[in-house]
Amino acid sequence: MTGRLTDEERREAMASLPGWIAVEGRDAITRRFAFRDFSEAWGFMSRVALVAEAMDHHPEWFNVYKTVEVTLSTHDADGLTAKDVRLARAMDQIAGI
Ligand SMILES: C[C@H](O)[C@H](O)[C@H]1CNC2=NC(N)=NC(=O)C2=N1
Numbered sequence: 001m002t003g004r005l006t007d008e009e010r011r012e013a014m015a016s017l018p019g020w021i022a023v024e025g026r027d028a029i030t031r032r033f034a035f036r037d038f039s040e041a042w043g044f045m046s047r048v049a050l051v052a053e054a055m056d057h058h059p060e061w062f063n064v065y066k067t068v069e070v071t072l073s074t075h076d077a078d079g080l081t082a083k084d085v086r087l088a089r090a091m092d093q094i095a096g097i
Pocket of ligand 1: 056057058059073074075076077
């Protein structure tokens with residue numbers, strides 16, 4: 001199993017993921033994506049879903065109309081791991097960020 005990030009790895013990860021912020025009171029990161037409309041938001045979620053399934057690593061997310069709020073954490077490790085960083089990067093790329 002992938003282990004939780006060390007403090008150093010965490011600093012590097014957050015520095016390389018502008019737009020993502022640490023969740024208060026929990027070892028997780030979050031980002032809010034805003035799209036032009038629902039179709040774009042859903043398209044994003046569909047593409048991410050395929051990546052997440054292939055990685056066997058799944059986001060917590062909440063969609064309202066054209067926004068998608070995402071929280072990433074590794075439940076098996078009870079915290080932030082390299083898998084979360086990898087999925088966050090993939091999400092940014094898919095969103096065109
Ligand atoms: C059994 C299965 O491999 C695990 O439950 C996977 C699936 N997706 C997962 N997703 C996330 N975010 N964290 C996990 O620990 C996790 N574990």
